[in-house]
Every structure is written in C-alpha cells, then in structure tokens.
Amino acid sequence: MILRMSVDWFPLWLSLRVAVLSTLLSVAVGVGLAYVLANRDFRGKEALDAVLSLPLVLPPTVLGYYLLVLVGRESFPGRIYEWIFGQPLVFTWQAAVLAAFLHSAPLLIKSARAALETVDHSFERAARTLGANETVIFFRITLPLVVRPVLAGTALAFARSLGDFGVTIMLAGNIPGRTQTIAVAIYDAVEAGNGAVARALVLAVSAIALVVLWVANRLSPRAAT
Numbered sequence: 605m606i607l608r609m610s611v612d613w614f615p616l617w618l619s620l621r622v623a624v625l626s627t628l629l630s631v632a633v634g635v636g637l638a639y640v641l642a643n644r645d646f647r648g649k650e651a652l653d654a655v656l657s658l659p660l661v662l663p664p665t666v667l668g669y670y671l672l673v674l675v676g677r678e679s680f681p682g683r684i685y686e687w688i689f690g691q692p693l694v695f696t697w698q699a700a701v702l703a704a705f706l707h708s709a710p711l712l713i714k715s716a717r718a719a720l721e722t723v724d725h726s727f728e729r730a731a732r733t734l735g736a737n738e739t740v741i742f743f744r745i746t747l748p749l750v751v752r753p754v755l756a757g758t759a760l761a762f763a764r765s766l767g768d769f770g771v772t773i774m775l776a777g778n779i780p781g782r783t784q785t786i787a788v789a790i791y792d793a794v795e796a797g798n799g800a801v802a803r804a805l806v807l808a809v810s811a812i813a814l815v816v817l818w819v820a821n822r823l824s825p826r827a828a829t
Contacts, residue, residue: 618783618784623763634761668774675693762816772787790805
C-alpha cells in the first residue's frame with residue numbers, strides 16, 4: 605500500500621503517450637521513405653539512407669544537441685513553431701515526441717526497406733497492366749505483402765520510443781509532471797536513492813517491453829512459417 609501511494613505513475617503514462625504518437629509518426633513517414641529507398645534509383649540514394657540511419661549510431665546526446673540547434677527558439681523552425689502554437693517546442697512533451705520519433709524511426713525504415721526489397725514485383729506489374737494506379741498498387745498489393753515485417757518493425761520502434769533517455773532529456777528536459785518520461789524518472793529515483801520507486805518503474809517498463817518484443821517476434825516472417 606505504501607509503495608502504491610509513493611510511486612508517481614505520470615512518467616509511465618507520458619511515456620506511453622509519447623511512444624504511441626512517435627510510432628504513428630514513424631509509420632506515416634518511415635514506410636514512405638522505405639518504399640522510395642527500396643524501389644527508386646536516384647542520385648544521393650545511399651547518402652539519404654546514411655543520414656536516415658545516423659540516429660542508430662550517434663550518441664543520443666549528440667542527436668539531442670542537433671535537435672536543439674534545429675528546433676530551438678533561435679532557429680527558423682523553432683520560431684515558426686512558437687508563432688503557430690504560442691510557445692517554444694523545447695522543454696515540452698511534444699519535444700519528447702519529436703525526440704522519440706527521430707530516435708526510433710530508423711528501426712522501422714530499415715526493417716520496412718528490407719521487407720519491400722523482397723517483394724515479387726510481378727504482382728505489381730500485373731496490376732499496372734490492369735490499369736491500377738501506383739497508390740492502389742501500394743495499398744492493395746505491396747503493403748499487404750510486407751505487413752508482418754512492417755508491423756514487427758513498428759513494435760520495435762514503439763519499444764525504442766518508450767525507453768528513450770538521452771535525446772529526450774536533451775530536448776524535452778526533466779520537468780516532473782510535464783516532460784519527465786519513465787526513463788528519466790528511473791534515473792532520478794536512482795540518483796535520489798529511492799530504490800522502491802526505481803524498482804516499480806523498472807518492472808513496469810520491463811513488462812511492457814517484453815510484451816512488445818513478444819508481439820514483434822510473433823509478427824516476424826519466420827514466426828509466420
């Protein structure tokens with residue numbers, strides 16, 4: 605009873621909201637980018653792929669610094685955001701969504717591109733001969749052929765968003781009740797010597813991560829055979 609009363613679960617609910625929104629953004633943007641990389645040849649294609657993959661290898665604090673420069677109050681995008689919404693983007697929960705999105709989207713892009721490169725294009729060519737346009741072909745033929753690996757990549761992107769720490773703390777900060785996600789709250793609890801709170805939060809996020817990974821494994825193409 606004491607443990608339940610002493611644990612603030614706001615960081616968990618905020619992290620879940622951030623992870624859901626960033627994952628939706630990853631799907632909306634990442635699948636399209638993966639399709640272009642898998643099916644189009646153009647100058648700078650591999651350079652674009654390298655840029656999109658940078659968040660997988662850069663230290664999170666470096667990525668967070670780039671984001672601060674890009675969307676801070678002194679930047680053009682930052683001023684546009686503040687003019688539209690009436691407040692800066694940095695040190696808000698929306699900034700945590702952006703941080704989680706840029707840190708997790710490359711996972712989805714990589715897995716979706718790999719899946720799209722295995723598609724048998726004879727189905728798409730047959731649809732074109734029947735008069736189907738590219739949008740219909742993508743949603744009715746291409747996407748159903750890769751839906752399982754794309755969903756598996758989506759699950760992994762969600763898990764990565766849920767546990768982001770370095771980029772989030774650089775861009776969204778650590779404001780209890782406003783921008784403090786579960787990874788940051790765990791760090792704070794350990795630093796404060798509050799082992800009970802740290803254990804409760806760790807167990808909660810670990811349980812969610814295990815469920816998400818189980819789903820990703822079940823959705824993988826190998827699991828479908």
